[in-house]
Amino acid sequence: MYGCEAWTISKQIQNKLEATEMWFLRRILWIPWTAKKTNERVLNEANKRRSLVRTIMKRQATFLGHVMRRGKLEHLVTTGKFEGNRGRGRQRERIMDGLAT
Numbered sequence: 001m002y003g004c005e006a007w008t009i010s011k012q013i014q015n016k017l018e019a020t021e022m023w024f025l026r027r028i029l030w031i032p033w034t035a036k037k038t039n040e041r042v043l044n045e046a047n048k049r050r051s052l053v054r055t056i057m058k059r060q061a062t063f064l065g066h067v068m069r070r071g072k073l074e075h076l077v078t079t080g081k082f083e084g085n086r087g088r089g090r091q092r093e094r095i096m097d098g099l100a101t
Contacts, residue, residue: 004056005063014053021052 007013022039025046031037043049 001056001059005060007056007060009053009056017053017056018050021050 009017022042025042025048026033029042029046031042037045
C-alpha cells in the first residue's frame with residue numbers, strides 16, 4: 001500500500017484489490033483454492049468485512065490536506081519567507097538569491 005495516496009482507483013482496480021484481499025484471507029485461513037467457498041462465507045469465517053478499498057480511500061482523503069497546502073509550501077521554498085512577523089537576527093540567504101548571481 002506504499003504510495004496508495006496517489007492511486008487512481010477505477011472500478012477495474014477496485015475489483016482487483018477486492019480479489020487480492022480475499023486471496024489474503026483465504027491464505028490466512030488455510031482454505032485451498034480448490035475449496036468451493038463463496039467470498040461471503042470466507043468473510044463470515046474470518047469475522048471480517050472488506051476494508052482494503054475503504055482504507056485506501058481514507059488515506060487518500062487525509063493526503064488531500066497535504067496537497068491543498070502545496071501552494072504555501074512552494075512559496076516558502078522559493079522565497080524563503082514565512083508569512084507573519086519577521087524573524088530576529090541576520091537574514092538568511094534565499095535560494096533565489098543564489099540563482100540571480
